[in-house]
Amino acid sequence: MSEVFQAFAEMMQSWSRATLSYRPHANGQQERSVKTVMQSVRVYAEDPLQKDWDEIAEKLIFAINNSQGGTRK
Secondary structure, three states, rough: OOOOHHHHHHOOOOOOOOOOOOOHHHHHHHHHHHHHHHHHHHHHHHHOOOOHHHHHHHHHHHHHOOOOOOOOO
């Protein structure tokens, strides 16, 4: 795995394991987590005044980890 991905996984306090390539359904929960993070980052990256998204990534992760989802109660 790339160093960038390993650093990102460590920042998210996520433990990863390798799955087969081109088979996203093999690791559905992690794929959904990545999709949620990418959507959050895009919100800030599309704002022309928010170009330093890397500095707020930790706040985004905190917000995502503490959000109330449909499966959490």
